[in-house]
Amino acid sequence: MKIIRFLDGQGESLYGAQHDDGSVTRIEGCIFGDYRDTGEPVTVKKRLAPVKPAAVLCIGLNYRKHAEEGGADIPEHPVLFMKMPSTVQNPGDPILLPTRLKSDSVDYECELAVVIGRDCKNVSKADALDHVLGYTCANDVSARDWQKNGGGGQWCRGKTFDTFCPLGPALVTSDEIPNPNSLGIKTVLNGEVMQDWNTDDMIFDVPTLIEFLSGSTQLVAGTVILTGTPHGVGFARTPPVLLKDGDEITIEIERIGQLTNPVKDE
Numbered sequence: 001m002k003i004i005r006f007l008d009g010q011g012e013s014l015y016g017a018q019h020d021d022g023s024v025t026r027i028e029g030c031i032f033g034d035y036r037d038t039g040e041p042v043t044v045k046k047r048l049a050p051v052k053p054a055a056v057l058c059i060g061l062n063y064r065k066h067a068e069e070g071g072a073d074i075p076e077h078p079v080l081f082m083k084m085p086s087t088v089q090n091p092g093d094p095i096l097l098p099t100r101l102k103s104d105s106v107d108y109e110c111e112l113a114v115v116i117g118r119d120c121k122n123v124s125k126a127d128a129l130d131h132v133l134g135y136t137c138a139n140d141v142s143a144r145d146w147q148k149n150g151g152g153g154q155w156c157r158g159k160t161f162d163t164f165c166p167l168g169p170a171l172v173t174s175d176e177i178p179n180p181n182s183l184g185i186k187t188v189l190n191g192e193v194m195q196d197w198n199t200d201d202m203i204f205d206v207p208t209l210i211e212f213l214s215g216s217t218q219l220v221a222g223t224v225i226l227t228g229t230p231h232g233v234g235f236a237r238t239p240p241v242l243l244k245d246g247d248e249i250t251i252e253i254e255r256i257g258q259l260t261n262p263v264k265d266e
Contacts, residue, residue, distance in 0.1 A: 001037070001172075002017065002018040002170040003015055003016070003031060003050060003134065003172075003173065004016050004017075004018050004024065004047060004170045005050050005051065006046060007044075008043055009043050013048065014026060014027070014042065015035070016042055018170055024041070024044050025037055025039050031133065032221035047090065047169060048090045048091075049088050049089065049090050049167040050136050051115055051167065052088070053088060053115075053222055053224040054221070054222035055085065055219075055220070055222075056087065056165060056224045057082055057219075058083055058159065059080060059226060059227055059228045060080075060081060060228065061079050062078065062209075062228025063201045063229060063230040063231065065201060065230060065231035068231070069231045069232075069233070069236040078204045078213075081155045082156060083156075083159055083164065083165050084160050087159075087161065087165035088165045088166075089166040089261060090166070091167075091259055093163070094261060094262045094264040095164070095243065095262070096264055097243065097244070097264070097266060098161050098266055100266065101146065101150075103158075103161075105235065105240075105242055106141060106144075106263075107142045107143075107233055107242055108141065108187050108194065108233065108234060108249050109139065110137070110230070110251040111139070111229050112135060112138070112183065112199055112226075113136045113137065113227070114132055114209075114224070115136065115171055115223075115224055115225075116133065116210075116220070116221060116224075118221050119218060119221055120210075120219050121214050121217065121219070122216065123211055126207075128208075129178075129180075129206070131219075133173065133221075134172050134177070135172050136259075137167070137252070137253045137257065138251065139251050139259065139261065140159065140165065140229060141159075143157075143158040143164075147159060166251070167259070170256065172256050176255065180206045181200050182198070182199065182200055183255060184197075184252075185197055185198065185199055185251075185253050185254070186251075186253075187232065189247060189249050194234070194241065195229070195230050195232035196232070197230035197232070199227070201230060202227060202228060206227060209227060210225070243263045245265045246263065246264075247262070248260060248261070248262050248263070249263060
């Protein structure tokens with residue numbers, strides 16, 4: 001099932017099932033518990049990010065070619081950083097380039113996002129995918145100057161400005177994607193393909209990440225895991241290609257769809 005979150009004509013936030021013909025029917029219940037497609041047609045006034053995350057856990061340097069383009073060693077363990085839930089942005093709403101803490105080095109990163117469906121802890125790799133509700137597209141927007149030079153050695157300052165985590169356009173339930181590590185993934189900037197690869201290049205696959213992140217740590221339902229980006233990011237290009245006011249950026253993942261956001265100054 002493709003699940004979307006949206007505002008209806010009365011401004012109420014609802015969940016819906018998106019069908020192949022583009023129509024949407026209302027979902028009743030909690031998507032992290034018992035829910036069903038009522039079959040009742042609804043009008044989508046505005047599409048929202050498919051989930052409001054309890055937490056956003058992010059993995060860096062998780063594609064071999066991306067590590068190579070940055071001159072980094074292959075990590076022994078997953079490289080974890082975090083974004084605040086306030087970074088989440090809706091499909092179609094703008095990525096805002098910081099002006100108060102100014103950055104001229106804002107970059108894109110296409111990523112597969114994993115949504116945890118039920119509370120879990122100390123999950124084995126073999127059972128990891130049983131705890132996944134579904135998958136969506138993410139853009140791990142990054143202010144490279146703050147990430148590298150302004151964060152005291154940590155990445156979070158450059159990664160966690162408002163709007164720096166667009167999610168969408170839909171959450172595709174795990175039964176429709178039995179293997180999340182066999183999906184085409186790309187970034188298109190102003191009509192030009194910048195990243196075009198496959199999730200099979202992950203150093204640590206999705207089950208391994210869930211096993212690692214849940215070790216001695218409870219992952220609550222609604223936790224979103226960003227699984228890393230492939231090569232082709234803007235800062236690694238010659239010359240660098242960085243986001244600017246007026247750009248349009250699209251993240252596309254096979255079997256999930258396209259997440260598009262304009263770019264504007266804050």
